[in-house]
Amino acid sequence: xxxxxxxxxTVSILLFCLGLLGVILRRNLLMIYxxxxxxxxxxxxxxxxxxxxxxxxxxxxxxxxxxxVAAAEVAVGLAxxxxxxxxRQSAHVEDLTSMKL
Amino acid sequence: xxxxxxxKYETLPWLILFLPLSSAAVITxxxxxxxxxxxLISIGAIVLGFVxxxxxxxxxxxxxxxxxxTVSWLAIGNLNVDFGLKLxxxxxxxxxxxxxxxxxxxxxxxxxMHEDRSRARFFACMSLFTFSMLGIVLANNFLMMFIAxxxxxxxxxxxxxFWFEKPSAGDAAKxxxxxxxxxxxxxLAGILxxxxxxxxxxxxxxxxxxxxxxxxxxxxxxxAGLLIFCGAMGKSAQFPxxxxxxxAMEGPTPVSALIHAATMVAAGVYMLCRTLFLFNHExxxxxxxxxxxxxxxxxxxxxxxxxxxxxxxxxxxxQLGYMVMAVGLAGPTPAMFHLTTHAFFxxxxxxxxxxxxxxxxxxxxxxxxxxxxKKMPITFWTFLLGALALSGVWPxxxxxxxxxxxxxxxxxxxxxxxxxxVFIAGLTTFYTFRLFFVVFLGEExxxxxxxxxxxxxxxxxPLIALALFSVIGGLIGIEGLYRHAFSSAVEAPAGFAAALFxxxxxxxxxxxxxxxxxxxGLAAAWSWYANAAxxxxxxxxxxxxxxMKNKFYFDELYEATVIPLHDFIxxxxxxxxxxxxxxxxxGLVRGGTDLGGRMLRLMQTGNLQTYAFMFVxxxxxxxxxxxxx
Numbered sequence: 001x002x003x004x005x006x007x008x009x010t011v012s013i014l015l016f017c018l019g020l021l022g023v024i025l026r027r028n029l030l031m032i033y034x035x036x037x038x039x040x041x042x043x044x045x046x047x048x049x050x051x052x053x054x055x056x057x058x059x060x061x062x063x064x065x066x067x068x069v070a071a072a073e074v075a076v077g078l079a080x081x082x083x084x085x086x087x088r089q090s091a092h093v094e095d096l097t098s099m100k101l
Numbered sequence: 102x103x104x105x106x107x108x109k110y111e112t113l114p115w116l117i118l119f120l121p122l123s124s125a126a127v128i129t130x131x132x133x134x135x136x137x138x139x140x141l142i143s144i145g146a147i148v149l150g151f152v153x154x155x156x157x158x159x160x161x162x163x164x165x166x167x168x169x170x171t172v173s174w175l176a177i178g179n180l181n182v183d184f185g186l187k188l189x190x191x192x193x194x195x196x197x198x199x200x201x202x203x204x205x206x207x208x209x210x211x212x213x214m215h216e217d218r219s220r221a222r223f224f225a226c227m228s229l230f231t232f233s234m235l236g237i238v239l240a241n242n243f244l245m246m247f248i249a250x251x252x253x254x255x256x257x258x259x260x261x262x263f264w265f266e267k268p269s270a271g272d273a274a275k276x277x278x279x280x281x282x283x284x285x286x287x288x289l290a291g292i293l294x295x296x297x298x299x300x301x302x303x304x305x306x307x308x309x310x311x312x313x314x315x316x317x318x319x320x321x322x323x324x325a326g327l328l329i330f331c332g333a334m335g336k337s338a339q340f341p342x343x344x345x346x347x348x349a350m351e352g353p354t355p356v357s358a359l360i361h362a363a364t365m366v367a368a369g370v371y372m373l374c375r376t377l378f379l380f381n382h383e384x385x386x387x388x389x390x391x392x393x394x395x396x397x398x399x400x401x402x403x404x405x406x407x408x409x410x411x412x413x414x415x416x417x418x419x420q421l422g423y424m425v426m427a428v429g430l431a432g433p434t435p436a437m438f439h440l441t442t443h444a445f446f447x448x449x450x451x452x453x454x455x456x457x458x459x460x461x462x463x464x465x466x467x468x469x470x471x472x473x474x475k476k477m478p479i480t481f482w483t484f485l486l487g488a489l490a491l492s493g494v495w496p497x498x499x500x501x502x503x504x505x506x507x508x509x510x511x512x513x514x515x516x517x518x519x520x521x522x523v524f525i526a527g528l529t530t531f532y533t534f535r536l537f538f539v540v541f542l543g544e545e546x547x548x549x550x551x552x553x554x555x556x557x558x559x560x561x562x563p564l565i566a567l568a569l570f571s572v573i574g575g576l577i578g579i580e581g582l583y584r585h586a587f588s589s590a591v592e593a594p595a596g597f598a599a600a601l602f603x604x605x606x607x608x609x610x611x612x613x614x615x616x617x618x619x620x621x622g623l624a625a626a627w628s629w630y631a632n633a634a635x636x637x638x639x640x641x642x643x644x645x646x647x648x649m650k651n652k653f654y655f656d657e658l659y660e661a662t663v664i665p666l667h668d669f670i671x672x673x674x675x676x677x678x679x680x681x682x683x684x685x686x687x688g689l690v691r692g693g694t695d696l697g698g699r700m701l702r703l704m705q706t707g708n709l710q711t712y713a714f715m716f717v718x719x720x721x722x723x724x725x726x727x728x729x730x
Contacts, residue, residue: 024714032710097707 139221284335291328326384337369354455362447389429396422435505498574508608530622
């Protein structure tokens with residue numbers, strides 16, 4: 001079976017949709033967070049495959065940036081979740097509705 | 102814009118116009134605390150204006166080669182309005198009257214208002230009024246004139262209501278303002294109509310347009326003319342809008358002299374003369390009969406008034422009726438001539454009355470006075486001269502101007518108006534000398550009259566100056582100037598003796614009947630009032646006298662008709678505003694916004710994932726429209 005751009009993009013879309021469903025449906029903040037990372041990586045995959053099949057390096061350079069920023073973001077995000085858990089003794093989104101009018 | 106030496110001292114008219122305005126501004130902003138400084142600024146501004154007018158006329162004569170000086174002011178589409186000054190015989194003469202007679206009144210006010218707490222405010226208002234009046238006089242287009250017209254309304258409101266702590270003064274000020282507004286409404290409609298039909302507001306352009314094509318106004322010429330006349334009806338207090346003028350006597354006496362003798366009420370007549378070319382024969386007929394009727398009505402009312410100022414006020418109404426009648430008889434020359442002489446002798450009468458009122462410690466009822474001849478000799482003589490001039494005694498100024506109007510009626514074969522005019526001349530003499538005999542002759546009718554005193558020199562000197570002009574006003578060539586202004590015919594100046602007897606050769610019927618009317622009126626006044634302690638007329642005339650005393654019940658009539666109608670319209674408008682505008686229009690928008698807000702509020706669940714879902718949904722919708730459609 002020949003694996004071309006089409007197949008890579010299909011995998012990327014599937015990963016993205018899985019991540020999206022996770023964000024919308026899961027209740028645990030940590031799981032949502034992981035799903036978010038999944039969506040980021042789906043985007044990374046799409047960028048890399050475009051880069052590879054178009055013989056240009058721009059996409060790969062962008063992916064390096066995304067990975068770096070995502071690493072920093074994970075550090076901050078996890079710290080926030082831990083702080084929230086210490087404060088509320090819960091990491092479930094249903095409990096976090098104090099912004100509601 | 103102008104060739105080099107077309108007009109000398111071109112800036113002078115601007116200075117004359119804006120001096121009183123800057124005086125009003127300086128007084129209001131800086132010197133309200135100092136009464137003396139304020140009054141001197143105001144007097145200085147108007148006297149300087151008078152001097153500058155004289156210089157300008159000396160340099161340019163009464164008819165400068167170029168009669169306008171303009172600054173472009175407004176240009177919207179094809180509406181071009183200049184901020185311009187019209188400088189011809191008519192406006193220069195009026196400027197002389199306004200600054201000259203007005204200046205005398207300002208100086209007099211310095212004495213009359215000496216005890217008043219708010220003298221600074223008084224002089225600020227006087228200066229503002231002078232500015233507005235000069236604006237009307239010098240305007241070269243309808244729009245500028247209308248603005249000044251309204252400014253006169255405002256400043257007269259301020260002056261009539263000067264003693265606003267008295268409810269009657271406040272009411273009188275409101276009445277004057279609102280009645281004038283009624284006339285102004287018609288005036289504005291007339292101006293818009295003229296602009297719509299002729300496409301210009303400049304007097305000169307309008308005149309040349311109508312000269313080129315006298316039918317340019319078409320079928321609506323009469324209506325346009327009568328609408329313009331509405332403005333004069335309000336300002337010059339013609340029937341049926343005459344009711345405000347007598348009430349306006351609530352203001353201080355110098356205000357009465359300024360507003361009701363020399364300036365504001367003259368504005369209407371001046372405007373009619375300025376725009377005479379707009380009126381066709383039918384409109385002029387209506388104007389003439391309204392003027393004649395007003396003159397008769399006011400003269401009849403004046404006979405039975407007992408307040409010294411009200412008698413003179415109704416006399417003013419009656420004389421204004423004369424002038425409007427003259428305009429209606431296509432005689433702007435006698436109208437403006439009578440306006441000029443009337444400015445002298447009526448200002449004189451008002452100021453003399455003010456002197457009497459001050460001497461009597463603010464008593465205005467003539468039946469409380471009597472025998473003031475001994476106590477107030479100067480006022481006695483000036484009042485006598487004013488009364489004689491008003492009654493039209495040869496060779497005082499009033500004779501010549503009134504005779505001009507009567508002769509005009511004869512020339513136009515309008516014998517009804519002529520008879521009316523002669524009859525009113527008799528009535529004028531009668532009520533004037535009724536007032537004169539009761540106030541100055543006979544017995545003292547109250548203790549206050551026995552203790553009356555003559556006024557200070559600052560008040561009597563303006564009286565003497567005005568008396569001088571009341572006497573010689575008919576003989577110094579004013580009529581010739583006006584005649585030259587309204588028709589291009591140049592006539593050789595007549596000799597002094599010829600001028601003196603000119604009316605008798607020109608129209609012997611008018612002159613002799615006018616003098617006869619004077620003699621009859623004087624004889625009647627003498628026989629009934631020379632020694633009267635009370636008024637003998639009510640017993641003789643019965644119900645008619647009561648009707649005259651009550652001003653023919655016009656106030657009551659308006660109270661019963663116009664005011665309920667007005668209240669009804671106001672109620673309908675209130676209903677419309679409350680239910681249609683407020684309820685339907687504003688209420689629907691407000692309710693819709695409120696409902697929308699309440700519904701959108703439900704979307705704010707506070708649930709993170711709902712937000713995420715809506716966000717994704719939105720992206721999906723966007724993608725659908727961008728990619729698929």
